[in-house]
Amino acid sequence: MKRSYLNLAVADGNTYDVMVVGAGVFGAWTAYTLARNGARVLLVDAYGAGNSRSSSSGETRIIRMGYGADDIYTRWSQRALELWRKFDEETGARIFQRTGVLWIGRESAQNSRETLATLKKVGVPHKALARAEIEKRFPQIAVADGEFGIYEPESGALMARRGVQRVVEEFQRVGGTYQVAEIEMPAGKGHVSALTSWSGENFRARNYVFACGAWLAKLFPELLGRRIFPSRQEIYFFGVPPGDRSYAAGNFPTWLDQTSETYGIPDIEGRGFKVASDIHGSAVDPDSIERVAGDTLPLVREYVARRFPALRNAPVIESRVCQYENSSNGDFLIDRHPDLENVWLVGGGSGHGFKHGPALGEYVARLVLDGGETETRFSLASKQTVQKRTVH
Numbered sequence: 001m002k003r004s005y006l007n008l009a010v011a012d013g014n015t016y017d018v019m020v021v022g023a024g025v026f027g028a029w030t031a032y033t034l035a036r037n038g039a040r041v042l043l044v045d046a047y048g049a050g051n052s053r054s055s056s057s058g059e060t061r062i063i064r065m066g067y068g069a070d071d072i073y074t075r076w077s078q079r080a081l082e083l084w085r086k087f088d089e090e091t092g093a094r095i096f097q098r099t100g101v102l103w104i105g106r107e108s109a110q111n112s113r114e115t116l117a118t119l120k121k122v123g124v125p126h127k128a129l130a131r132a133e134i135e136k137r138f139p140q141i142a143v144a145d146g147e148f149g150i151y152e153p154e155s156g157a158l159m160a161r162r163g164v165q166r167v168v169e170e171f172q173r174v175g176g177t178y179q180v181a182e183i184e185m186p187a188g189k190g191h192v193s194a195l196t197s198w199s200g201e202n203f204r205a206r207n208y209v210f211a212c213g214a215w216l217a218k219l220f221p222e223l224l225g226r227r228i229f230p231s232r233q234e235i236y237f238f239g240v241p242p243g244d245r246s247y248a249a250g251n252f253p254t255w256l257d258q259t260s261e262t263y264g265i266p267d268i269e270g271r272g273f274k275v276a277s278d279i280h281g282s283a284v285d286p287d288s289i290e291r292v293a294g295d296t297l298p299l300v301r302e303y304v305a306r307r308f309p310a311l312r313n314a315p316v317i318e319s320r321v322c323q324y325e326n327s328s329n330g331d332f333l334i335d336r337h338p339d340l341e342n343v344w345l346v347g348g349g350s351g352h353g354f355k356h357g358p359a360l361g362e363y364v365a366r367l368v369l370d371g372g373e374t375e376t377r378f379s380l381a382s383k384q385t386v387q388k389r390t391v392h
């Protein structure tokens with residue numbers, strides 16, 4: 001959608017076409033896409049792009065196409081992968097790592113059947129692997145009776161913090177303005193003419209996008225305090241034996257185990273073999289949470305010993321605590337603020353949003369610049385106050 005927004009252009013040299021608050025993966029890609037399409041954009045973040053409190057921080061994130069029957073997210077993943085690859089080609093950044101993705105599930109499970117059907121319908125390269133085929137190809141994995149695999153050879157992992165920071169660099173290279181500042185909630189109703197930072201600066205724009213992850217619940221307490229549910233999530237990196245490359249990218253895939261809601265990423269850049277539980281942890285405040293892991297370690301160790309027996313005694317060489325910013329069912333939130341006509345709310349990544357950054361940026365940029373209605377399932381009206389996860 002390359003075009004110029006000169007018709008929006010600055011009557012007043014200090015007014016931006018769009019101000020994006022939050023430089024996580026959603027805000028960074030939204031700002032970059034807007035700027036590439038000729039808009040004059042300001043991007044701000046309270047702690048800095050890819051900071052350790054943001055959901056988009058950390059080493060790596062999975063990019064997979066399978067989403068059960070939810071073909072909207074399969075299609076978005078496809079588009080996002082195309083755009084991440086294009087970004088790598090244009091910048092030489094190497095954010096995408098093509099490791100392949102292996103789903104481990106029960107042959108009889110509805111979700112496995114639905115994932116296979118959707119991948120086929122949407123045209124995603126994949127292969128169903130019988131238990132014996134998984135064991136032959138990846139003997140590091142212990143597979144139980146009744147389990148099988150779905151292998152996506154084109155999918156893999158994304159370098160998370162590095163990716164977000166690189167997108168923000170490119171955003172600036174194409175003319176965007178980036179600044180560290182904490183923005184206050186806009187007051188009143190109707191048209192917002194300026195936003196203010198806690199340190200007293202004023203920022204003027206025609207449209208505002210709040211892509212503030214878990215902070216959306218704090219910034220808009222009445223509207224979103226009971227609709228965005230930040231949860232504590234832990235990640236562990238296990239150390240493999242010296243000289244052993246069998247758990248490294250190239251020899252081992254990124255994987256998701258549907259039988260136990262656990263997932264992991266092979267050793268990339270010597271970081272270790274990543275393992276984490278996808279089960280939602282306790283409610284957290286993203287500003288003040290102490291990020292020292294340990295709660296899920298017994299569960300994760302027991303899992304590693306069962307699924308990857310040779311790593312039974314592998315030491316934890318690094319751990320992290322991050323937060324998901326869940327919507328009630330896992331669908332994204334992309335909608336106008338109901339009382340502020342030129343304010344957009346973007347978030348609800350719900351533990352699966354990172355991969356979609358470029359596709360979401362494209363979607364939001366189009367909505368903000370061209371207007372129009374958001375997809376029903378991304379609407380504010382669809383967000384409930386009780387959690388019932390349906391998107392995984």
Ligand SMILES: Cc1cc2nc3c(=O)[nH]c(=O)nc-3n(C[C@H](O)[C@H](O)[C@H](O)COP(=O)(O)OP(=O)(O)OC[C@H]3O[C@@H](n4cnc5c(N)ncnc54)[C@H](O)[C@@H]3O)c2cc1C
Nearest residue numbers: 022024025026046055056062183213322349352353354355
């Ligand atoms: C442990 C973990 C594992 C995950 N694994 C995967 C995965 O494998 N694959 C996948 O696709 N997704 C995954 N996700 C989900 C994905 O990372 C998130 O959905 C995504 O990063 C959310 O991005 P965001 O931009 O909405 O939020 P964030 O990255 O949190 O960014 C929000 C930004 O807003 C800023 N901000 C907040 N308030 C203000 C303010 N008042 N003024 C200015 N700035 C402000 C913050 O500083 C922050 O940088 C995972 C998430 C976690 C936590």
